[in-house]
Amino acid sequence: MPSKLNAEERAAALAGLPGWKAVKDGTAIAKTFTFTDFNEAFGFMARAALVAEKMDHHPDWSNAYKEVAVTLSTHSAGGVTDLDVKLAGAMNDIAGR
């Protein structure tokens, strides 16, 4: 099981994840992605869903037209772990292409 990052580790990880911030008293990280339209927004979600399923680590996320709001947390660890950092980085990569 992945272990929960402490505040220092979490801050260091966030420094390398543009747009992501700690939420819910530091037990999760979140970012809202804004695209051009629904096609782009859902295309991002489809690609991110495949990564998440492969990792067996899934986002809490919502979509309204061109926006996708994502929250990541590792429930079994009670906070943010390397799994969240890895998935957040993958989402940034997908959105940036």
Place this chain on the structure above:
Amino acid sequence: MPSKLNAEERAAALAGLPGWKAVKDGTAIAKTFTFTDFNEAFGFMARAALVAEKMDHHPDWSNAYKEVAVTLSTHSAGGVTDLDVKLAGAMNDIAGR
């Protein structure tokens, strides 16, 4: 532009849409779909996204693992229209297969 359904028309439409209910003072309809796992939940979203894009009418929705919570409204009409009823029916069809 589709016209907003009045309360009577909306109630009649909801009677034919199992699981959907009026929310936000009757200006929207909502349903939470629960699937077996993320694979099924996102499969539903992918199919519904294609229908929504074809209709050019998009849901506000969120997903957490096996749950998908959907809210439909026609913003340009300030309430629920036939577009929402049609998309809600299509989502029930997709989820029911």
